[in-house]
Amino acid sequence: MSGSRWQNERQLAYLLKAVTWADSPNEAVLADVVITAQDIEKLNATHAFPFATLKGGVAEDRDILLEPDRALLVSYLVTVVQAGFADRGGQSIIVGANRQSLGKSSGRGTDEIIRRLRVSLGRLIDSTHGLQAVIGSPGSPATAHKLEIGVQGFVIDVFGETAEDFYHPPVCFRGTAGVGSVALAWSLPPTRFDTIGGSSPTMVLNYKAGSTAPTSATDGTATSVALSAGDTTKTVALAAGTYTFALWAPYDDWVEPPTTPNHYSAAATVTATPT
Numbered sequence: 694m695s696g697s698r699w700q701n702e703r704q705l706a707y708l709l710k711a712v713t714w715a716d717s718p719n720e721a722v723l724a725d726v727v728i729t730a731q732d733i734e735k736l737n738a739t740h741a742f743p744f745a746t747l748k749g750g751v752a753e754d755r756d757i758l759l760e761p762d763r764a765l766l767v768s769y770l771v772t773v774v775q776a777g778f779a780d781r782g783g784q785s786i787i788v789g790a791n792r793q794s795l796g797k798s799s800g801r802g803t804d805e806i807i808r809r810l811r812v813s814l815g816r817l818i819d820s821t822h823g824l825q826a827v828i829g830s831p832g833s834p835a836t837a838h839k840l841e842i843g844v845q846g847f848v849i850d851v852f853g854e855t856a857e858d859f860y861h862p863p864v865c866f867r868g869t870a871g872v873g874s875v876a877l878a879w880s881l882p883p884t885r886f887d888t889i890g891g892s893s894p895t896m897v898l899n900y901k902a903g904s905t906a907p908t909s910a911t912d913g914t915a916t917s918v919a920l921s922a923g924d925t926t927k928t929v930a931l932a933a934g935t936y937t938f939a940l941w942a943p944y945d946d947w948v949e950p951p952t953t954p955n956h957y958s959a960a961a962t963v964t965a966t967p968t
Contacts, residue, residue, distance in 0.1 A: 695824040696859040698749060698767070700946075701851050702728050704823050705769055706747055707886035712813045720797055722809050723773075733774055733844055743775040743798050743806055767854045772846040773810075775803050786843030787834045803845035807831045811847065819853075823861060823883040826851040858956075861885065863896055863940050866961035873933075875965040878926045879940055882958065887946035889954060893923035897957065900929070900938040906962040910941040910954075937964045 695701055706726040714720050724741035730748060748770045775786055775798075789802035798806065817826035829848040861882035869876045877898070884892045899907040899915035907915035918929055929938075939960040945951030 695819065695826070695851050695853045695855065697855050697857060700858055701767070701824055701854060702747060702749055702769070703886045703946075705771075705826075705849060705851075708814060708817070708822060709745055709747070709771065709810060712810050714798075714809065717797070722798060722806055722813075724798070733772065733842075736774075740774075743773055743801075743803075745774065746770075746772045748772075765852070765854050767851050769849045769851060770846055771810075771849060772844055773803050773806050774842060774844050775801070775806060776842045786841075787845070803834050803843050804831075807845055807847055817849075817851075819861075819883065820864075821883055823885040824851055825853055860944050860956050860958040861942060862958035863942055863961050866938075866940050866963050868938060868963040868965035870965040870967045872968055874928050874930050875936065875938070875967050876926070876928045877938060877940075877963070879961065881923070881925060882942045885944070886949075887944040887951050887956075889943050889945050889951045890922050891950075894942065895920050895922045896924065897941040897943055897954075898927065898938065900936050902934060902936055904935055904937055904964055906937045906939045906960060906964075910939075910943070910957045910960075915939075931967050933966075933968050935964065935966045937962060 706728055709723060709726045710721065712722045714722060723743055723745050725744040726747055727736060727740065727744060728747045729736065733746065749767060785802065787802045788804055790800050811828050814828060817824055819825045827850045829850065831845055831847040834843055834845040863879045863882055866879040881894060888894050897910045898918040898920055899912055901907050901915050918927060920927060939962045941960050942958040943954035944956045945953055947955055
C-alpha cells in the first residue's frame with residue numbers, strides 16, 4: 694500500500710537520492726532531490742548539479758472493481774537538471790561530454806542520468822520500495838540559460854495513494870511453540886525515508902499472557918523483549934501457558950536521519966502455547 698501524498702513525495706525523493714552509478718556504487722547519481730513547486734530558474738543558483746525536482750500532479754480515480762490495487766493514481770513529475778558543458782546547440786548537456794572521472798555524474802548528459810534512474814528503480818513494488826508505482830518514459834530534453842543548463846523529465850505514476858498516513862508493519866509474523874519457549878520469526882518492512890536504522894531497523898516486541906495482544910508498542914502492562922538491529926527471529930523462554938505476541942515497526946518522520954520513534958505501524962500478532 695502506498696502512503697499519503699506527503700509520504701509518497703518524501704519516499705520518492707528518498708529513493709531517487711539513493712540511486713548510484715553501476716560502475717561506482719558509492720557515487721550518487723543526483724546531488725540532491727528537491728520537492729518543490731518553484732521554477733527551475735529559482736533553484737539552479739543554490740543547488741549542486743545534477744539535481745532533480747519532484748512535483749506532485751493530478752490524481753486520477755480508477756474503477757476499483759476493475760483495478761482494486763490501483764484505485765487512485767497520482768502522477769509525479771521528476772525533472773533532472775544538469776549543467777556545465779556549454780556548447781553550440783547544447784548537445785553535450787543531453788548526451789554527455791568528456792568525463793572528469795569514472796563513476797561521477799560530471800560529464801554525463803540528462804539522457805544517461807535519467808536512464809540510470811529508471812533502470813535502477815525499475816517498477817516500484819510496495820514490499821521493497823515502500824510504494825507501488827510505474828516509471829514512465831522520459832520526455833524531450835530542453836536547454837536554458839544560453840545552453841548552459843539542460844532539463845529533462847519523466848513521470849512516476851503512484852498507485853493506491855491513501856488519505857491517511859500509512860506506516861508499513863512487519864509481515865509474515867509467526868510463532869512456533871516448543872518446550873519452555875516460543876520461536877518467533879518475521880520479515881522486515883520496506884526501508885523508507887522515516888525508517889529508524891535504515892535497512893537494519895529494530896522492531897518493537899511485546900507479549901502478554903493469554904490470548905489478548907498488547908494494545909500498543911508502549912503498553913505498560915506487557916513484557917518487552919529486547920531486539921537488535923535487523924533481527925528477524927527471536928526465541929523467548931517462557932513457562933507453559935498461552936501467550937500473545939505483538940510486533941511493531943517504529944518510524945520517525947520529524948527529522949533526517951530518523952532517530953526517535955514518533956509513530957508506530959499497526960501491530961502484527963501471533964498466539965502460541967509452549968509446554
